Amino acid sequence: MGRAKLPRKSTNIDMTAMCDVAFLLLSFFILTTKFKPAEAIAVTTPNSVAAKVAPQKDYIMVILDKDGKVFLEMDDKGKKETIANSLNATRSLNLNVQAFKNALFVGAPLGSMASFLAIPEENRKGDKLPGIPVLDSANNELVIWLRAVKDAYLGLKEPAFLLKGDNMAKYPSFKSIIDAFKKNDILKFQMITNPEAAPLGTDLWKMNQTGEKRAE
Amino acid sequence: MAEMDTSGGGGHKKGPGVKKGKKLSTRVDLTPMVDLGFLLITFFIFTTTMSQPTAMKLFLPQDVDKPEDQNKAKESGVITILLGKDNNVFYYEGQLTPNASNFKSSSFKEIRTVLIDKKRNTPEQDLVVILKPSSQCTYKNVIDILDEMAINVLKRYALVDISNVEESLVKLSEGSAAPAK
Numbered sequence: 001m002g003r004a005k006l007p008r009k010s011t012n013i014d015m016t017a018m019c020d021v022a023f024l025l026l027s028f029f030i031l032t033t034k035f036k037p038a039e040a041i042a043v044t045t046p047n048s049v050a051a052k053v054a055p056q057k058d059y060i061m062v063i064l065d066k067d068g069k070v071f072l073e074m075d076d077k078g079k080k081e082t083i084a085n086s087l088n089a090t091r092s093l094n095l096n097v098q099a100f101k102n103a104l105f106v107g108a109p110l111g112s113m114a115s116f117l118a119i120p121e122e123n124r125k126g127d128k129l130p131g132i133p134v135l136d137s138a139n140n141e142l143v144i145w146l147r148a149v150k151d152a153y154l155g156l157k158e159p160a161f162l163l164k165g166d167n168m169a170k171y172p173s174f175k176s177i178i179d180a181f182k183k184n185d186i187l188k189f190q191m192i193t194n195p196e197a198a199p200l201g202t203d204l205w206k207m208n209q210t211g212e213k214r215a216e
Numbered sequence: 217m218a219e220m221d222t223s224g225g226g227g228h229k230k231g232p233g234v235k236k237g238k239k240l241s242t243r244v245d246l247t248p249m250v251d252l253g254f255l256l257i258t259f260f261i262f263t264t265t266m267s268q269p270t271a272m273k274l275f276l277p278q279d280v281d282k283p284e285d286q287n288k289a290k291e292s293g294v295i296t297i298l299l300g301k302d303n304n305v306f307y308y309e310g311q312l313t314p315n316a317s318n319f320k321s322s323s324f325k326e327i328r329t330v331l332i333d334k335k336r337n338t339p340e341q342d343l344v345v346i347l348k349p350s351s352q353c354t355y356k357n358v359i360d361i362l363d364e365m366a367i368n369v370l371k372r373y374a375l376v377d378i379s380n381v382e383e384s385l386v387k388l389s390e391g392s393a394a395p396a397k
Contacts, residue, residue, distance in 0.1 A: 019246060022253040029260030046359040049366055050272035064355065162271065167356035171299075171349045174358060175377075182276055190271035193359060202328070203335075203369040 041065055041105070041125075043166045048193035049204060055160045060149055061192075062142070062161075062177055063105065066168040069131025070177065071107035072145055076159070079152040086148055087113075107131045110141055134176035142180035150184055161189035272362065274375075293342030295334050297327065297361060298378065300386045301352030305361075309334070312382065321389055324360055331368050345373040350386050 041063050063071040074080055084100040087093055091110060099117040100106075107129045108116035116129070134142045153159060161181065165174060181189060198205040291310045298306040305322045307330060312319065322330060335343060345365065349358050358375075365373045378386075 015246060015250065019250050019253065022250055022257065026253055026257045026260065029257060029264055033260050033264045045269065046356045048270070048272045048359055048363045050270045050363075052271050052273070053268045054271040160271075165355040165359075167354060169355040170351070171353050171355065171358060172351050174355050175349075178276065178375075187276045188273065189276075190273050191359060192269050193272050195268075195270045198367060202367045203332075204367045207369060 041071055041107075042127075043164055044168075045164060045192050045194055046167050047196040048191075049196055049198045050193055051195070052190075054162065054190065054192050058157070059160045059162050060146075062163050064163065064165040064169045064173055064177060065131075066166040067127075068135070068169055068173040069107065069129070070134050070142060070173065071105045071129070071131060072142070073105040074149070074159075077101050079149070082152040083145075083148045086151060106145070109133050110144065134173060134180065140176055140180050140183075142177060143183050146180055146184040146186065150186070161186055162192055163189055164192040272359070272366075274362065276375075290342045293338045294344050294346060295331070296346040296348060298382055298386055299347070299349040299353035299357045299361060300390050301350070302390070303357060304386075304390055306386060306389060312385075319385060319389070324357075324364075327361075328364060328368065331364060331370065335368060335370065343370065343372060345370055347373060347375050348378040348382060349375070350378050350383055 043063060043065055057075060059075060061073040063073060065071070080101050080103075081097055084095050084097045087110075088095055088097070093110060093113055095113055096117050102121075103117060103124075104121070105124075106113070106116070107124075109130060109132065112130070116124075132141050132145065134140050149159075163177060181187070198208055294311075295307060295309050296312075300306060303324060305324060305327050306319060307322055307327065308319050331345070347358075347361055349361075362373075362375075364370075
C-alpha cells in the first residue's frame, strides 16, 4: 500500500495585489464623486423619456413642491441684484440686496420678502416657507417675479426656463405657473425629470434603434 | 491573508548581557484593512451621481382670440384625453356627444394602445391629441401623458383647459366607476 503522500502546500494567498486594486477603485470613486448640495426644498421629479440633459448654468428655475408651494431659483448673482434693485424701486420693498443676492432661492409673498431674507440660511427649508402665491389668478405673484427676470435679461441671451415639479403637486398650481409664463411671453420652457429608457416596441424605441434624431 | 514581514533581517548580534526572550511573530493580518477599503468603495459607489437629470421641453401656443387664427382640426382626427384624480384617464374621439356616449375610461397603461390604434387609423396630418387635465390630477399625471406623446411620436398635441361639462363628467365617472386596475 503506497503511502498517499500529498505534498502539503501552503494555503496562504498573498492578498497584497487585491488590496492594491481595492484602493485604486476607491481613489477612482473619491475623485469622481460630486456631492450634490443638500436641497432645501425636497422635490421628487417624475420620470420621462426625454433625452436632453438639463442645463446647469444660465437658468431660471421654478420649483413646485408637493404641497403646491412655488419657489424661484436663479444662478446668476448679477441679475439677482438687478432684480432686487428694480423690486425695491417699483414696489418700495426695502429688500436687503446683499441677502437677496446670496439667497439660494426665494419663496415668499412680496409683502413678507423682507422677513424671508431675515431668516438665516440654514432655517430656510421648503416645508416651513410659505412659497410664492400663485393660485389666485388675480394675484399671481409669479407674473411679477418673471417680469422682473425678463427685464433683467433684456437684450441679453435668454436664459433657460426650467420647471422642477414634484410628482404629487396638483394641476391647478402647475396651470398657474404656465399662466405666469404665458403672461410674460415665455412660450418655451423645460421640465426637469429623471431619465428613463424608451419602452420596448414603441415608435420612439424604433426611432432610437434606427438612429433617427428625435425632434426635441 | 496578506502578510507583511516586518521582522527585519535576522542575525543581529546579541548585545552584551541582553537577554532576548523568545522571538515574537511580526506577521500583520491585513484583513480588516481590506474590509475597510471595500466599505469605503461601496459608500462612494452609492453616492456618485452617474445620471444627470434630463429636461423635457414644452412649447406653449400663443393665446389667439380671433377664431380664424386658431388651428383648425378635423373632427375625425381628434382624440381628447382627460386626466382625473387617482391616476384615472378618460378619453373620447371627435366631439363630445350630448349624452356622452363616446366618453370612455382607461388607464395609463391602456392609453398607449388606444393612441397606437388611433395613430394607425388616422392620416398623419389630421391627427391631433388634446390633453385636458382636471383640477384633481397630479403633476406626475401630466408629465406621464406628455411622455406618452413623446413615446408614440405624436407631434401635434395641445394642453388645454378643461371645460365645466367635462370636469363634471370626469367627477361623475370617477364616483361610479370601479376602482382603477
